[in-house]
Amino acid sequence: QSVLTQPPSASGTPGQRVTISCSGSNSNIGNHYVYWYQHLPGTAPKLLIYKNNQRPSGVPDRFSGSKSGTSASLAISGLRSEDEADYYCVAWDDSLSGWVFGGGTKLTVL
Amino acid sequence: EVQLVESGGGLVQPGGSLRLSCSASGFTFSRYWMTWVRQAPGKGLEWVANIKQGGNEKNYVDSARGRYTISRDDAKNSMYLQMNSLRVEDTAVYYCAREATSSGGFDYWGQGTLVTVSS
Numbered sequence: 001q002s003v004l005t006q007p008p009s010a011s012g013t014p015g016q017r018v019t020i021s022c023s024g025s026n027s028n029i030g031n032h033y034v035y036w037y038q039h040l041p042g043t044a045p046k047l048l049i050y051k052n053n054q055r056p057s058g059v060p061d062r063f064s065g066s067k068s069g070t071s072a073s074l075a076i077s078g079l080r081s082e083d084e085a086d087y088y089c090v091a092w093d094d095s096l097s098g099w100v101f102g103g104g105t106k107l108t109v110l
Numbered sequence: 111e112v113q114l115v116e117s118g119g120g121l122v123q124p125g126g127s128l129r130l131s132c133s134a135s136g137f138t139f140s141r142y143w144m145t146w147v148r149q150a151p152g153k154g155l156e157w158v159a160n161i162k163q164g165g166n167e168k169n170y171v172d173s174a175r176g177r178y179t180i181s182r183d184d185a186k187n188s189m190y191l192q193m194n195s196l197r198v199e200d201t202a203v204y205y206c207a208r209e210a211t212s213s214g215g216f217d218y219w220g221q222g223t224l225v226t227v228s229s
Binding site (some may be wrong): 002017033035043044046047050051054061086087090096097101102103 | 125129147154155156157160169170171172188205207210213214215216217221222
């Protein structure tokens with residue numbers, strides 16, 4: 001069981017807006033930045049969001065992040081077929097003295 | 111161009127050892143924390159260990175502490191993961207990643223190396 005809790009799956013049709021949640025505690029999300037990664041099987045994970053809501057250069061503005069208290073969320077608007085992938089939230093955890101990942105959310109574009 | 115290339119994966123019996131390497135290029139390796147992340151078959155990503163610039167601070171996930179040792183050689187732009195007392199549940203693709211200094215998180219990743227622990 002992962003320290004950060006994500007829904008195992010999410011889905012949407014092309015053009016829709018989808019939100020993926022990530023729930024933690026004061027030892028991780030509550031006191032640290034949240035990062036989001038996109039992972040396609042067989043490839044290297046890709047950083048989508050850093051410091052809760054910042055996008056690296058090259059990441060479309062269709063991807064946005066937010067954080068409130070001990071929870072965070074990733075929103076994807078204008079859903080496209082190429083967005084079909086696994087998405088992970090990550091944060092540093094003070095109690096564990098390490099990084100913790102969410103269990104991952106498999107996004108399906110219907 | 112930043113590149114991270116893992117090597118050293120393979121098939122090993124339970125109780126055995128393996129040493130993974132991560133070769134870095136395209137950036138000043140000595141200035142960055144570096145990390146290992148793994149993904150077991152059909153499972154999610156799991157952080158394994160990280161090491162500070164200079165190597166004097168290291169952190170491990172509980173399941174690796176006491177069995178794995180992370181190290182680095184800045185002169186060779188390389189990071190290592192010595193894995194001992196391997197278990198079936200250590201079977202995974204192991205990725206090395208760079209921890210970004212200003213933005214935080216893992217901004218560059220390698221393609222991964224597969225470790226299979228099986229008799």
